[in-house]
Amino acid sequence: MRIAVTGGKGGTGKSMVAVSLVVEFARNNFTMLVDADVECPNDHLMLSAKRKKYITVYQPIPKWDLDKCAKCGRCAQICKQNAIVFVKDKYPVFVKDLCIGCKACIVVCPYGAIAETTKEIGIIYTGKNYNVNLVTGELKLGELASGEVVAEVRKKAEEINEKIKAEVMLIDSAAGIGCPVIASLVGTDYIVAVTEPTPSALHDLKRVLYLANHFGIKHGIVINKFDLERNFCLKIEEYAKKAKIPILGRIPYRKDFVDAMIKMKPAVVIYPQYKKLFKEIANKMSKEQA
Numbered sequence: 001m002r003i004a005v006t007g008g009k010g011g012t013g014k015s016m017v018a019v020s021l022v023v024e025f026a027r028n029n030f031t032m033l034v035d036a037d038v039e040c041p042n043d044h045l046m047l048s049a050k051r052k053k054y055i056t057v058y059q060p061i062p063k064w065d066l067d068k069c070a071k072c073g074r075c076a077q078i079c080k081q082n083a084i085v086f087v088k089d090k091y092p093v094f095v096k097d098l099c100i101g102c103k104a105c106i107v108v109c110p111y112g113a114i115a116e117t118t119k120e121i122g123i124i125y126t127g128k129n130y131n132v133n134l135v136t137g138e139l140k141l142g143e144l145a146s147g148e149v150v151a152e153v154r155k156k157a158e159e160i161n162e163k164i165k166a167e168v169m170l171i172d173s174a175a176g177i178g179c180p181v182i183a184s185l186v187g188t189d190y191i192v193a194v195t196e197p198t199p200s201a202l203h204d205l206k207r208v209l210y211l212a213n214h215f216g217i218k219h220g221i222v223i224n225k226f227d228l229e230r231n232f233c234l235k236i237e238e239y240a241k242k243a244k245i246p247i248l249g250r251i252p253y254r255k256d257f258v259d260a261m262i263k264m265k266p267a268v269v270i271y272p273q274y275k276k277l278f279k280e281i282a283n284k285m286s287k288e289q290a
Helices: 014-025 074-078 104-108 146-164 179-185 199-214 230-243 255-262 272-289
Strands: 002-006 031-035 052-064 114-129 132-139 168-172 190-195 218-224 247-251
Touching (some): 014 190, 031 146, 146 179, 199 230
Parallel strands (some): 031 132, 190 218
């Protein structure tokens, strides 16, 4: 079973929910947690898991053979990222940091002057704690290809899982609805959308669940900090009822969760009173997925 934890808005508690759920699953199942927030990964901190480098992620980029280049400028015309600067009668200038590796310039060059090389865009790490196998990626500073790194993290996680045979793979996505999130959601069996009782969180929740419907993935909602603003919590519940989306759980607003993050331990480990709450979320999710 592959479960994605997302929600749209940042700061709603997605990583806290992901780590707590996977620790609960790990009590009875072989599990894997995939941290797909490659720009700011922090699941290894919540698990107190020591990361070990697994592989470097590379992206294809063009390389010019100036002896073959006719200074036609077609490579610059086709580049949508403006990573190639061209001035008439001059050789093209390549801005490596803007390139996303689409290879359009290689295809369009009529003189075969552009070959393919690579640049480093990220690193994938592994780790383990609380019987949870962790796979996490980290985007290299200044790079733009977070979606590509997430896709590679997913790919390597599947390769690793062929050996360990995890029964539950939980993917903790980044915030938003862009390429990194889409790469986190595709190919999953169920989506847990974490929200909070604020207007911006509900707005972003609707946008990310549009993606869930687009890909035809079953989904449910977890309301974090539900007692922070009960009136707006009711608005989220009304939306869920109208859209026929199950509410998987309601997590209270407590300092315990902040304390758990400071101590770098899952809340369900140091505060047993929350074990029942996350176990119920896991059970509801399993029933919905079935």
